[in-house]
Amino acid sequence: MKLDLTINGAAGEIELLAPAPDCRFRLDGGAERAAQVETPEPGVYSVLLDGRSYDARVEEVPEGLVVVIDGFRFQIEARDPRRFVRKSAGRGGEGIQTVTAPMPGKIVRVLVAPGDAVAAGQGLLVVEAMKMQNEMKAARAGKVLSVNAKEGATVKAGEVLATIE
Amino acid sequence: MFRKVLIANRGEIAVRVMRTLREMGIASVAVYSDADRASLHVRMADEAEHVGPSPSGESYLRADRILDAAKKHGAEAIHPGYGFLSENADFAAACESAGLVFIGPPAAAIRAMGSKTAARRTAVAAGAPVVPGTGHGVTLEQARDFARLHGYPILLKAVAGGGGKGMRRVDRDCELEGALRDASSEAERSFRNSEVYVEKLIARPRHIEIQLFGDRHGNVVHLGERECSIQRRHQKVMEECPSPLVARHPEMRQAMGEAAVRAARAAGYYNAGTVEFLVDQDRKFYFLEMNTRLQVEHPVTELVTGLDLVRVQIEVAAGGRLPFTQEQVAWSGAAIECRIYAEDPYNNFLPFPGKLTRLNRPLGPGIRLDGCVYPGWTVPMEYDPLLAKLAVWAGTREQATERMIRALREYDVGGIRTNLGFFRQILEDAEFRAANLHTGFIDEFFQRRSAPQPPEEFTAVAALAAALHTRSAAPRNAAEAASEGPHPWLEAGRSGLLR
Numbered sequence: 001m002k003l004d005l006t007i008n009g010a011a012g013e014i015e016l017l018a019p020a021p022d023c024r025f026r027l028d029g030g031a032e033r034a035a036q037v038e039t040p041e042p043g044v045y046s047v048l049l050d051g052r053s054y055d056a057r058v059e060e061v062p063e064g065l066v067v068v069i070d071g072f073r074f075q076i077e078a079r080d081p082r083r084f085v086r087k088s089a090g091r092g093g094e095g096i097q098t099v100t101a102p103m104p105g106k107i108v109r110v111l112v113a114p115g116d117a118v119a120a121g122q123g124l125l126v127v128e129a130m131k132m133q134n135e136m137k138a139a140r141a142g143k144v145l146s147v148n149a150k151e152g153a154t155v156k157a158g159e160v161l162a163t164i165e
Numbered sequence: 166m167f168r169k170v171l172i173a174n175r176g177e178i179a180v181r182v183m184r185t186l187r188e189m190g191i192a193s194v195a196v197y198s199d200a201d202r203a204s205l206h207v208r209m210a211d212e213a214e215h216v217g218p219s220p221s222g223e224s225y226l227r228a229d230r231i232l233d234a235a236k237k238h239g240a241e242a243i244h245p246g247y248g249f250l251s252e253n254a255d256f257a258a259a260c261e262s263a264g265l266v267f268i269g270p271p272a273a274a275i276r277a278m279g280s281k282t283a284a285r286r287t288a289v290a291a292g293a294p295v296v297p298g299t300g301h302g303v304t305l306e307q308a309r310d311f312a313r314l315h316g317y318p319i320l321l322k323a324v325a326g327g328g329g330k331g332m333r334r335v336d337r338d339c340e341l342e343g344a345l346r347d348a349s350s351e352a353e354r355s356f357r358n359s360e361v362y363v364e365k366l367i368a369r370p371r372h373i374e375i376q377l378f379g380d381r382h383g384n385v386v387h388l389g390e391r392e393c394s395i396q397r398r399h400q401k402v403m404e405e406c407p408s409p410l411v412a413r414h415p416e417m418r419q420a421m422g423e424a425a426v427r428a429a430r431a432a433g434y435y436n437a438g439t440v441e442f443l444v445d446q447d448r449k450f451y452f453l454e455m456n457t458r459l460q461v462e463h464p465v466t467e468l469v470t471g472l473d474l475v476r477v478q479i480e481v482a483a484g485g486r487l488p489f490t491q492e493q494v495a496w497s498g499a500a501i502e503c504r505i506y507a508e509d510p511y512n513n514f515l516p517f518p519g520k521l522t523r524l525n526r527p528l529g530p531g532i533r534l535d536g537c538v539y540p541g542w543t544v545p546m547e548y549d550p551l552l553a554k555l556a557v558w559a560g561t562r563e564q565a566t567e568r569m570i571r572a573l574r575e576y577d578v579g580g581i582r583t584n585l586g587f588f589r590q591i592l593e594d595a596e597f598r599a600a601n602l603h604t605g606f607i608d609e610f611f612q613r614r615s616a617p618q619p620p621e622e623f624t625a626v627a628a629l630a631a632a633l634h635t636r637s638a639a640p641r642n643a644a645e646a647a648s649e650g651p652h653p654w655l656e657a658g659r660s661g662l663l664r
Contacts, residue, residue: 003632007624014632025632027625035629043523043579045630049622056630057523059579065634067627070574071586072619074627078635103518104546129546130516157519 006064006077014078096145097164099136101155105129110151112162116144124162125149138164166483167191167242170268171235172206174246175225177537177553178461179206182244185475194238196231198224200545205537212238219547225249228256232263242266242482244475248549251458254279268482270379270436270457277432278455282324282362288452291431293424296367296443296451302360305345311363312338318368321345323352324360331355332399334366367451369603370443372396373408374456375425376466378477379435380487387422388466388474389496394602395591397514402607403588404462404502406469409562409600412499414448421450428452437463437478461504461554464533468500468558499562501569503588505536505576507550510587518546523579527572531558531565544581552583562600566592590614 005012017024020037027033036048047054059066064077109126112118123135124144142164149161170186171194172179183193183206195210200219207213214234217224224230226249235243243260245251245268254275260267269275278284285300297315299307302324312319312335321344323331331352333344345361353359371394379385392408393401411417425440432455439460441453463474477488507517524540536553544550557572559565573589591597594610 001632001636003635005628005631007628007631012628014628016632016636019636020633023629023633025629027628033625035626037629037633041523043634045633047626047629049626049629052622054623054626056626057577057579058630058634059522060634060638065631067630068577068579069619069623069626071589072617072623074624074631076627076631078631103516130518130548130550134515 002081004079004081008075097139097142098160099124099138099162099164101127101157101159101161102134102136103127103129104157105134105155107149107151107153107155107161108133110147110149112144112147114144114146118142118144118164124164127155127161136161167240167266167479169194169212169238169240170242170244170479171196171231171238171240172210172244172246173225173231173250174244174248175201175204175206175537176548177535177551178246178248178459180209180537181535182246182475183209185473185479188473189476189479191479194234194240196225196234198547200547203542205539205542214238219545221249221548228253228259232259232265235265236263240265242268242479244268244478245458247458247461252279252456266482268436268478270434270438274432274434275457278434278438278457280325281322281454284455285452287432288428288455291424291427293428293440293452294450296364296453298364299362301362303345303363305342308341308345308363309338312341315365318366320364320366321348321361322364323348323356323358324362325356325358326352331361367443367445369605370394370445371408371410371602372401372441372453372604373411373421373444373450374439374441374460375421376460376463376474377425377429377434377438377440378474378481378487379429379438380481381435381484382486384487384490385426385429385434386487386489386491386494387426388470388472388494389418390421391460391462391465392602393462394604395597395606396604397510397607399604401462402504402506402584403591404465405562405565406465406500407496409602410444410448412562417444417448417450424450424452428455436481437474461551462502464535464554464556465500465502468533468556469496469498470494471497498558498560499565500556500558501562501565502554502556503569503573503584504551505553505555505578506584507544507552507581508584509582510584514584516546516550517582518544518550519581520544521578521580523577525575525577527555527575529572529575531568532572533557538578552578563598566598590617593617 001016003014012028015026023035023037038046043058045056057068067074105127108128111123118138120140122138125136127134145163145165147162169192172182186193192211195207195213196216197207198219216230243265250256254272257267258272277287282300285295288295318336321333331348333348335341335344348361349359373390373392375390376388390408390411391404391406393404395403437459439456442450443453444450509515509517520543521540533556538552557565557568559568570592573585576585
């Protein structure tokens with residue numbers, strides 16, 4: 001099985017030649033390597049590679065996977081190149097920009113209205129959670145299409161608060 | 166001795182108090198809000214009572230409901246923990262009039278030490294050195310006169326303040342008027358009291374505090390100091406005992422200890438309390454304020470003195486004498502505590518509530534963990550996101566530092582972001598190792614730190630783990646993943662350890 005990888009923004013490729021526990025794999029078309037892998041608990045991979053022991057903890061997130069090894073984090077997207085993969089919506093790219101709540105909280109203030117022109121970095125709303133106020137800013141300049149949040153309303157993480165064209 | 170005690174608090178401190186109660190054979194009563202039904206303090210308690218909805222103003226701060234719960238369950242005393250009602254003199258008085266013992270100082274002492282200006286007057290009367298300041302609310306003209314006399318920079322502070330709210334640094338006269346207006350309106354919003362006083366600003370101060378204990382028989386003893394200079398947003402995140410500065414200049418402990426004891430005596434203080442001092446570059450110390458409760462960071466004092474401060478609090482509240490004299494208090498080794506928060510240190514310490522998917526706690530020699538979390542628990546958004554306090558003890562500060570790094574390496578929390586990795590970086594920092602501490606330490610640390618690079622093989626192992634995980638997982642339903650909505654990790658990718 002071959003997978004295209006994006007590891008912390010850098011492209012790569014892995015080919016799995018034999019499954020766990022006695023794994024054989026090839027990275028970026030390099031030499032074949034062997035690793036002994038056990039899964040002591042779901043999402044935790046104990047890897048013995050070249051005589052060294054690693055504990056890799058894998059978490060599934062909407063953008064892919066986060067792998068943590070000894071405190072170091074790797075944001076990884078793994079794609080099967082044979083499958084059609086829909087491009088994830090860009091956050092700083094073109095098209096419509098959605099502003100979502102980064103965490104559950106309460107809308108303290110709404111600073112813009114539909115139709116307003118906003119500059120990149122301009123504050124749009126203020127969300128309060130855990131006694132901390134956090135200003136949601138526009139990623140880039142544009143026009144406010146919709147504001148879905150009302151002052152005083154409670155919002156869930158990921159809820160769309162506003163859209164900008 | 167009491168047979169049953171109600172804990173008017175939640176989270177790690179409620180759990181910590183219950184542990185001692187259980188060791189003393191005293192039954193515990195928990196109170197909880199809607200958000201906390203499944204919290205550890207409720208699960209650990211012998212009895213529990215619901216006191217209201219999630220916002221603390223409708224539950225943990227409702228003195229009437231807490232007193233009703235105590236009566237209903239037949240508790241004889243109330244332990245307030247820290248925060249919430251712990252420094253509320255009216256609540257302490259209400260406990261006493263309801264025939265319940267408040268495990269803390271008398272209401273009069275809380276009043277004498279509660280507001281910063283009242284505390285300052287008490288300290289001055291007791292002969293403790295204070296930072297030059299007005300000690301009362303000022304007008305613009307009075308602030309200007311003060312600055313003329315003592316020179317800039319000065320600090321504006323809310324009379325009723327705390328937590329850095331209503332505080333402004335002023336470096337020159339032209340900034341004074343605007344800063345006073347801002348500080349005053351922020352103080353009004355936060356504390357419903359717009360009064361602001363002025364203090365001389367101490368450059369690069371250390372925050373060193375003295376733990377006190379008194380009984381109802383007139384004994385007041387100090388248990389040495391804690392260094393709490395590592396702060397973010399004016400809040401301590403890492404504490405040590407002894408202070409490395411005091412360890413180099415042992416005469417400071419006695420001088421500060423005696424000043425603190427004098428101030429406490431002047432206020433008629435008993436039970437646990439802490440006097441906070443600022444220490445300047447010339448090692449001169451100034452009374453800052455008194456905390457009339459048990460402190461978050463009390464474990465480092467317990468580790469170094471071998472005492473259980475909660476046990477002593479309960480014994481003293483029950484009318485007992487302090488079980489030690491000043492001469493009997495001894496300090497051994499070094500302890501460090503890290504406050505483990507659900508927050509993102511690399512994104513302005515933004516709180517990070519969510520569900521804990523994985524938890525591995527550090528174990529082994531010299532480790533103490535006071536926490537309230539378990540796998541599967543959701544960190545509520547309504548309260549301070551403190552997950553646990555990790556403390557270590559070792560023979561020397563160097564060994565304690567190495568031990569803390571080891572413990573942090575073992576500590577694994579999945580599903581949310583924490584400051585575990587951030588503490589590791591601070592502990593590796595040369596300035597921290599050299600004990601060059603001051604309250605602006607973290608700001609300067611951010612400017613000089615270089616993100617640590619992972620060993621080369623880590624990337625290969627991460628790629629392999631990701632591939633195996635992708636292979637083993639059932640083909641993930643894209644629609645299902647999308648309906649969960651963007652996760653806070655969205656923010657995380659940009660700001661991780663590898664940035």
